[in-house]
Amino acid sequence: MSTITPLKDRDALSTWAAxxxxxxxxxxxxxxxVSMGTCGIAAKTTPVLEALQSEIRSQQKxxxxxxxxxxxxGLCHSEPTIEVYDRQTQQSIFYGNVKPEQxxxxxxxESSQAFGVDVLTQNWYRPEETDAxxxxxxxxxxxxxxxxIDPESIADYVGTQGYAALAxxxxxxxxxxxxxxxxxxxxRGRGGGGFPTGVKWQFAAKQPAxxxxxxxxxxEGDPGAFMxxxxxxxxxxxVLEAMAISGFAIGAAQGVVYIRAxxxxxxxxxxxAIQQARDCGLLGTNILGSGFxxxxxxxxxxxxxxxxxxxxxxxxxxxxxxxxIFKPPFPAVEGLWEKPTIxxxxxxxxxxxxxxxxxxxxFRQIGTEKCPxxxxxxxxxxxxxxxxxxxxxxxTLRDIIFGVGQGxxxxxxxxxxxxxxxxxxxxxxxxxxxxxxxxxxxxxxxxMGSGGMIVMDEDDCMVNIAKYFLEFTLDESCxxxxxxxxxxxxxxxxxxxxxxxxxxxxTLEKLRQxxxxxxxxxLCGLGQTSPNPVLSTLRQFRREYLDHxxxxxxxxxxxxxxxxxxxxxxxxxxxxxxxxxxxxxxTGAPKEHHEIDQERCIKCGVCQQACKFHAVDKH
Amino acid sequence: xxxxxxxxxxVIDDQPEARQTLDTYLDSLPLTDDSTRxxxxxxxxxxxxxxxxxxLPESVQLLVANKLGIHLSQxxxxxxxxxxxxxxxxxxxxxxxxxxxACFVKGAGKIxxxxxxxxxxxxxxxxxxxxxxxxxxxxxxxxxxxxxxxxNERVYGNVTPxxxxxxxxDCE
Numbered sequence: 083m084s085t086i087t088p089l090k091d092r093d094a095l096s097t098w099a100a101x102x103x104x105x106x107x108x109x110x111x112x113x114x115x116v117s118m119g120t121c122g123i124a125a126k127t128t129p130v131l132e133a134l135q136s137e138i139r140s141q142q143k144x145x146x147x148x149x150x151x152x153x154x155x156g157l158c159h160s161e162p163t164i165e166v167y168d169r170q171t172q173q174s175i176f177y178g179n180v181k182p183e184q185x186x187x188x189x190x191x192e193s194s195q196a197f198g199v200d201v202l203t204q205n206w207y208r209p210e211e212t213d214a215x216x217x218x219x220x221x222x223x224x225x226x227x228x229x230x231i232d233p234e235s236i237a238d239y240v241g242t243q244g245y246a247a248l249a250x251x252x253x254x255x256x257x258x259x260x261x262x263x264x265x266x267x268x269x270r271g272r273g274g275g276g277f278p279t280g281v282k283w284q285f286a287a288k289q290p291a292x293x294x295x296x297x298x299x300x301x302e303g304d305p306g307a308f309m310x311x312x313x314x315x316x317x318x319x320x321v322l323e324a325m326a327i328s329g330f331a332i333g334a335a336q337g338v339v340y341i342r343a344x345x346x347x348x349x350x351x352x353x354x355a356i357q358q359a360r361d362c363g364l365l366g367t368n369i370l371g372s373g374f375x376x377x378x379x380x381x382x383x384x385x386x387x388x389x390x391x392x393x394x395x396x397x398x399x400x401x402x403x404x405x406x407i408f409k410p411p412f413p414a415v416e417g418l419w420e421k422p423t424i425x426x427x428x429x430x431x432x433x434x435x436x437x438x439x440x441x442x443x444x445f446r447q448i449g450t451e452k453c454p455x456x457x458x459x460x461x462x463x464x465x466x467x468x469x470x471x472x473x474x475x476x477x478t479l480r481d482i483i484f485g486v487g488q489g490x491x492x493x494x495x496x497x498x499x500x501x502x503x504x505x506x507x508x509x510x511x512x513x514x515x516x517x518x519x520x521x522x523x524x525x526x527x528x529x530m531g532s533g534g535m536i537v538m539d540e541d542d543c544m545v546n547i548a549k550y551f552l553e554f555t556l557d558e559s560c561x562x563x564x565x566x567x568x569x570x571x572x573x574x575x576x577x578x579x580x581x582x583x584x585x586x587x588x589t590l591e592k593l594r595q596x597x598x599x600x601x602x603x604x605l606c607g608l609g610q611t612s613p614n615p616v617l618s619t620l621r622q623f624r625r626e627y628l629d630h631x632x633x634x635x636x637x638x639x640x641x642x643x644x645x646x647x648x649x650x651x652x653x654x655x656x657x658x659x660x661x662x663x664x665x666x667x668x669t670g671a672p673k674e675h676h677e678i679d680q681e682r683c684i685k686c687g688v689c690q691q692a693c694k695f696h697a698v699d700k701h
Numbered sequence: 702x703x704x705x706x707x708x709x710x711x712v713i714d715d716q717p718e719a720r721q722t723l724d725t726y727l728d729s730l731p732l733t734d735d736s737t738r739x740x741x742x743x744x745x746x747x748x749x750x751x752x753x754x755x756x757l758p759e760s761v762q763l764l765v766a767n768k769l770g771i772h773l774s775q776x777x778x779x780x781x782x783x784x785x786x787x788x789x790x791x792x793x794x795x796x797x798x799x800x801x802x803a804c805f806v807k808g809a810g811k812i813x814x815x816x817x818x819x820x821x822x823x824x825x826x827x828x829x830x831x832x833x834x835x836x837x838x839x840x841x842x843x844x845x846x847x848x849x850x851x852x853n854e855r856v857y858g859n860v861t862p863x864x865x866x867x868x869x870x871d872c873e
Contacts, residue, residue, distance in 0.1 A: 158845030306802035308842030384783035401740035462844035
């Protein structure tokens with residue numbers, strides 16, 4: 083990497099970018115990208131990387147093959163993943179489930195496919211193009227660099243037009259022009275709210291000049307969502323550049339990234355990126371000789387879901403308990419340290435540089451009229467290809483789950499997909515062909531949320547899923563307002579009753595009524611949306627609730643109180659079940675049929691697992 | 702006021718090296734006369750302190766409170782609010798089962814049950830010999846590996862109940 087010196091002006095940045103381009107053109111003809119995000123590392127990618135590096139050395143191919151460590155490529159279902167990219171032909175092959183012992187062949191054959199590694203896909207996506215691979219229907223704006231560049235190298239970022247947008251903004255544009263571009267582009271907040279980003283900027287920009295703040299909300303607390311982590315780990319400079327642009331637009335000199343402590347690798351890469359940007363003069367005073375000052379600091383969360391709410395987040399940065407307060411005043415008027423503040427989510431920010439470089443008109447061509455652009459989803463659960471997916475707004479759930487995700491794992495049937503995390507709802511088969519955006523999901527009783535998408539199959543009990551989300555809310559409710567603190571507790575108790583077969587029809591009606599009350603009367607977004615999983619499952623999967631209440635039956639076989647184990651005629655009297663039963667409730671002499679004492683049975687299922695003759699039935 | 706309530710733990714004095722590091726860290730913060738603004742450094746200071754001492758006993762809380770010029774009750778209020786902070790010591794091996802949605806639908810509950818059965822402790826408890834603590838963990842964003850178990854800093858993915866004894870064996 084070239085040595086870093088502060089860049090004096092815009093020309094110095096362009097010259098550097100041009101040099102990097104030349105350097106790249108004369109570099110190694112083959113690039114091997116190794117996906118080194120948190121999940122890649124947890125899936126043991128490091129030994130693969132080391133094996134590739136040492137093979138290149140021993141086969142003396144340093145001048146032919148370059149290794150780049152990148153962030154997550156999004157192909158999480160097949161980690162460790164690598165991409166072999168041929169610079170001449172600009173062709174890529176992605177390999178999945180790579181093992182260290184395959185390194186020698188891989189390095190010898192370079193891009194050959196004939197060495198027994200899973201070939202995942204070829205030329206999988208073309209960044210910043212909407213006509214991306216038809217097979218996957220993906221289009222990458224937010225993830226344009228994630229999985230392609232080395233996140234620990236500012237040169238790699240500058241080499242892909244990085245900081246060009248900031249340079250253009252600070253040297254040729256007026257702050258109100260920048261805000262207007264954002265309003266024209268129609269980008270809406272990707273954290274879940276869907277509020278127009280440009281309008282938010284305009285509120286803050288209109289406040290009298292003085293101390294103002296830009297906050298990046300990187301407190302990705304939705305369980306099952308990991309889009310922001312992937313961006314921060316894979317393309318941290320894109321977030322920093324966008325923060326500087328928004329700072330210029332509203333007249334702020336200070337940015338804060340509020341990041342959850344559960345993301346150590348993202349923190350490490352952000353810290354490094356901030357230092358590199360300062361060293362290059364892209365953060366700090368008088369950026370590129372424009373007279374614009376902007377710097378960024380990191381603040382860590384400490385494990386509180388409610389801190390994703392902007393007023394709670396601001397309290398947390400101020401060193402207080404992360405409790406939300408009533409709005410207005412909105413943070414754009416009175417935010418951090420009571421100064422005008424804009425809070426933008428990571429994914430929102432990751433769109434901004436592309437919009438500034440390519441214009442509002444370009445952005446509006448992608449997605450739907452009301453929701454231009456793309457959305458990143460973290461596709462997880464019972465789907466074959468778990469991973470990060472970026473699709474234009476208006477794509478259908480079917481295209482995502484059965485197209486990109488390739489359907490349900492283990493040949494099970496699709497039952498539901500949960501979007502919007504603990505604030506969202508469940509959608510069923512009938513909803514699969516709805517083009518998704520903020521409004522359509524809300525109309526179906528769910529919400530966009532930050533982008534977690536959990537697929538469920540016939541083995542999942544929807545009442546139990548609703549109970550799970552309420553347990554999460556109970557744990558995370560800050561306790562400040564009564565409807566959320568006590569109301570959710572009562573809701574949870576009723577769901578426990580349903581799951582244990584002690585509920586009647588009145589319970590279902592009470593569930594609905596109390597849910598509506600909590601929605602109407604809670605103080606912040608957490609409480610106002612917490613009954614959504616209950617309401618949506620009640621509406622969409624009413625039959626399952628009725629099954630629990632009327633027939634005392636859990637069709638999915640999840641609610642243990644409603645499950646019954648019986649020994650059938652296949653029993654040969656081997657005594658294995660009786661010996662394994664933790665509560666010794668199985669009786670029977672050797673070589674004779676055994677019986678389960680239903681009164682004492684704790685429904686742990688150990689007998690069924692132990693039996694070698696399929697003689698234990700679960701009803 | 703009875704005197705017993707003022708009997709403070711001695712953790713801070715028992716670990717002079719950790720105390721020294723924490724002192725240096727706190728002194729390096731760009732504190733001002735404005736105690737409201739200084740409070741903005743509280744959460745990061747507590748992260749640092751918990752890294753050093755493993756948990757946040759009262760003596761450590763008091764040191765942080767005094768350096769930042771805020772009241773001990775405010776420090777305690779923050780510690781009790783955020784799930785990351787703990788004022789009780791944990792075991793040598795902190796076993797955390799991810800409680801995220803992907804892990805939940807892929808059977809994290811069964812994993813917790815197995816740990817509970819083998820260790821004889823419930824979630825949120827520590828074994829008598831201070832070897833193992835069992836707890837839940839907020840989503841770590843490694844949903845493709847669900848269900849996920851973290852033991853201290855080590856991540857185990859695609860965990861099955863059968864793997865639980867192996868994971869415990871690894872803790873040596």
